[in-house]
Amino acid sequence: MAMAMTIRNAASRRAMNPISADFSLRSMSSWWKNVEPAPKDPILGVTEAFLADPSPDKVNVGVGAYRDDNGKPVVLECVREAERRIAGSSFMEYLPMGGSVKMVEETLKLAYGDDSEFIKDKRIAAVQALSGTGACRLFADFQKRFCPGSQIYIPVPTWSNHHNIWRDADVPQKTYHYYHPETKGLNFSGLMDDVKNAPEGSFFLLHACAHNPTGVDPTDEQWREISQLFKAKKHFAFFDMAYQGFASGDPARDAKSIRIFLEDGHHIGISQSYAKNMGLYGQRVGCLSVLCEDEKQAVTVKSQLQQLARPMYSNPPLHGAQIVSTILGDPELKSLWLKEVKIMADRIIGMRTTLRESLEKLGSPLSWEHVTKQIGMFCYSGLTPKQVDRLTSEYHIYMTRNGRISMAGVTTGNVGYLANAIHEVTKSS
């Protein structure tokens, strides 16, 4: 009571003086004065630097966003048409916590197959997620909550944000061998050893296709062997599929690794993204799915995934999901989409060939076979950080310091300049 009286009296005195006379407040220092400036994100920081560069010759082969042969970003025709149909919709209400049911249904068909028995039997717990990042994060949080003693095995190398995701979810990380620097291909025996030596029932992160950043994928035969070993060790396989359609141009082909594991009876988890294959980067639309024992368990698991989404963002964004449903739900638009994905994939495959041939024509002492062997948006060039820095400072070519080149940023207009620059910084190797 006394305090309230004091405050009331103070308030009436205070009313005579403007608020700006609160000298005590102004002399207080900030709560945040000990906050350190954070390091720039290694991937997204590249584009920031590129944009700041005034050179007319500059080339951005950093972030993995597709460009056409004129170096321009692309909005797919099927997406534009879908947006025309959606505009003027009278629905802008909240989606359910698990997102758009229609969008999720169509998305599961892409990963599990149109006629998947698992879809028919309703054994898949699935929620719309914030693109691939959001799907991975929800899974990591779910893993932490329901398998609290578990760790995640992550390939070396991997997309740098994978480490951030599982770290922020508080799930301890281990690595497994993946890339072979000597062959610039897969270190298959190293991978299998690590899978064998991991404790039974370990969680593994696998890139379903078009491994980021290396572009190195196991063959079908190798996937089968990996799957068999996983079975013997009772490991959990979590697939990050961010490039379905982009690797070979054929979405069914690109989901082969997943189909192999499903055939072998694994209860897998999958993160799917429409950022690249539908060009919906900024819409943040994707899906997290977990294959369960039966329908009852799928309902249960889905309910728990929703409990993790609710305190993060309540429910996922509508627009991207509407675009996906509109396209995949209309046979003509879906067919147009498949054509457009193939065009993007083919352009990238074409640029790989051109880049390799250009380097060979320049008389490079090194082998550039890996440029055409690797698959998907990225080429793991083998360039060292020092060589990458030279490419940036001397030639205004921007890529991540691990030597990863986004082939989507290579065009007939810049491939010659790029090949020449790479040759210059590597010819004395």
Add this chain to the structure above:
Amino acid sequence: MDSVFSKVDRAPEDPILGVTVAYNNDPSPAKINLGVGAYRTEEGKPLVLDVVRRAEQQLVNDPSRVKEYIPIVGLADFNKLSAKLILGGDSPAIQESRVATIQCLSGTGSLRVGAEFLKKHYHQSVIYIPKPTWGNHPKVFNLAGLSVEYYRYYDPATRGLDFQGLLEDLGGAPSGAIVLLHACAHNPTGVDPTSEQWEQIRQLMRSKSLLPFFDSAYQGFASGSLDTDAHSVRTFVADGGECLIAQSYAKNMGLYGERVGALSIVCKSADVASKVESQVKLVVRPMYSSPPIHGASIVATILKSSEMYNDWTIELKGMADRIISMRKQLFEALQAKGTPGDWSHIIKQIGMFTFTGLNKEQVAFMTKEFHIYMTSDGRISMAGLSSKTVPHLVDAIHAAVTRVG
């Protein structure tokens, strides 16, 4: 093969969103959904604002628009305009570049990102939240790793503010504790402090170095005026101190499903604000990388056009006025029916919700016998009412109050 998740239990339905699920499953033609706080017209239809339609059409018709990743912190012009909206165009904090604004996924996302930042960088990990508050608040803060304490807020006896209790509880909080404040139109009670009471709260909080975290989900909805509804936030910022603000465009622009909002962190200096922003990026990147482009583009389009902005304020006032009129109609109808009790809180409370004072049993009765869907704490969404449905609700309340304990 056995699932590694076979021991997982089914989670309970979300109490708020679960109401709509139950409503949708009810075949009765008399049903009324007074659950989730989404605006409805007099005809009971959801509303896409005309100005939003126009903004969307503009975006669709612009062939130069691309859909690439936007920066981790979101669209720059959206962020600037959002800070201006809540702080006022003449805010010294903005002029001095002391505000770090990050586009987030509506109010929920802004709260969660802010809470995660506080957990990492603030010296206190306890947050005081009002009793009662939006059901999702404690979950958001718990998952961010903060511990939650309550301060007294609602007085069931008066159906108004327990101001003494509030001052005592905040007065007893440890120095530096974080305090969640509903900027206006408190959810679920509709009870707001007066401006004199806000001033006392401000002084108490500053004297104890308590850190304000404003949740502003209804700017424009409470009184119909964007400036009036921002008053509490602006007086805190005007004293030069620091605070966090979570803004949502779900209700005031009807952009619910697009998940548009912003987190603003008002700092002491531009240098600190810049460092703070860089650290918030590290929270966002492993959560969803960058926020969704569509809703924020609509908001930016509207806020940067003076014509569209004006049209928006008119539509916003229209929504607020309809809600105020529903309060009046409900109150007068209860008076006319002679329903026992004092129902004046219906017109004293403000914003989308009325905390009726009905108890769990009465609510369950109203759902079962009258197909009225509302949250079990007695909260009704005024936006879900229309002149046509007021009589049915009055019958239900009257029956509940006279027949159920």
